[in-house]
Amino acid sequence: MPDNIPRPGAGRAALRADCANCFGLCCVALTLTRSADFAISKDAGKPCRNLQEDFRCGIHAELRTQGFPGCTVYDCFGAGQRVSRETFDGHDWRRAPQTAQQMFQVFPVMRQLHELLWYLTEALSLQAACSLQGEIRGALDATERLTHLPADTLTDLDVATHRDHVAALLLRTSELVRATVPRRKQRDHRGADLVGARLKGADLRGADLRGAYLIAADLTGADLRLADLIGADFRDAQLSGADLTGSLFLTQAQLNAARGDAATRLPPSLDRPAHWGR
Structure with a gap:
């Protein structure tokens, strides 16, 4: 085998x-x-x-x-x-x-x-x-x-x-x-329609983004540490400079669907997509 x-x-x-x-x-x-x-x-x-x-x-x-x-x-x-x-x-x-x-x-x-x-x-x-x-x-x-x-x-x-x-x-x-993040930081956006949302620099630590529609959302510089991203739709989402280290249940397919750059911080188990800016 x-x-x-x-x-x-x-x-x-x-x-x-x-x-x-x-x-x-x-x-x-x-x-x-x-x-x-x-x-x-x-x-x-x-x-x-x-x-x-x-x-x-x-x-x-x-x-x-x-x-x-x-x-x-x-x-x-x-x-x-x-x-x-x-x-x-x-x-x-x-x-x-x-x-x-x-x-x-x-x-x-x-x-x-x-x-x-x-x-x-x-x-x-x-x-x-x-x-x-x-x-x-x-x-x-x-x-x-x-x-x-x-x-x-x-x-x-x-x-x-x-x-x-x-x-x-x-x-x-x-x-x-997510309970390890101060309660005031935890936000429930499960399944939310955030298409095109302006979330530049947003503090989303510990947020529940399960199944959220983040298509073409601007997440430039956003803090997504310990955010639950399972099933979130990142098609054409802007992740330049965003911090995804420690985010929960992120996949390579989600990253490949998004846009980012050399400043985007990723979990060690995932690769920076080839089409992202350097």
Whole structure:
């Protein structure tokens, strides 16, 4: 099994997409709708026209300029290589077409499980939530066990129920961590419509921004330390000079969707997007 396949206790580094060990699953299994994010429409199960025989993207370096910015903000959390190399044992859908339909059904299920692993691994590292460590470890182990199920079991898995259980635990974790910030700093913006909001220099330490719509919001120089950012929509949000160190449940996909610069402070587990200003 390749070293990049996530294993119990492997940490977040193993939950990063490795396209070289994937059969281009996000380029085939998912539906694309012609829009500002995608230059074409295609049905789930149909390969994108840019997918090459070696399962690499033919325009990877020019995705944004070629009309596919949506591809640059997608993150499978390492599910692609797990399905390709472990669940289907390296048998790709081109050479083994009988596996194609099931492989494409398993991929989005695995992607959801890997996203939960990303959040739970972070939750386990949060000292302020040490009282929940046993529950978090249990949820992490249970989720990892699900990722090892055979393909025919994964396709019938009730992921929604498992997600609900984990989501409730992550919310309790978030509340404990954010409680370490002075109460006057904690603001509830869960699911809030903050599209285009002027939040330049805002003190958002410990804020609840779960599922908030921050599309094109100006967060220049904002302090987002210990803010819960799970599910927040950062498309075209301006994060130049913002401080995201210690923010809760931030993902690479959220950063890739935003705009920032060399002064944006990021958690060590995430990368500065290549399209950001320097």
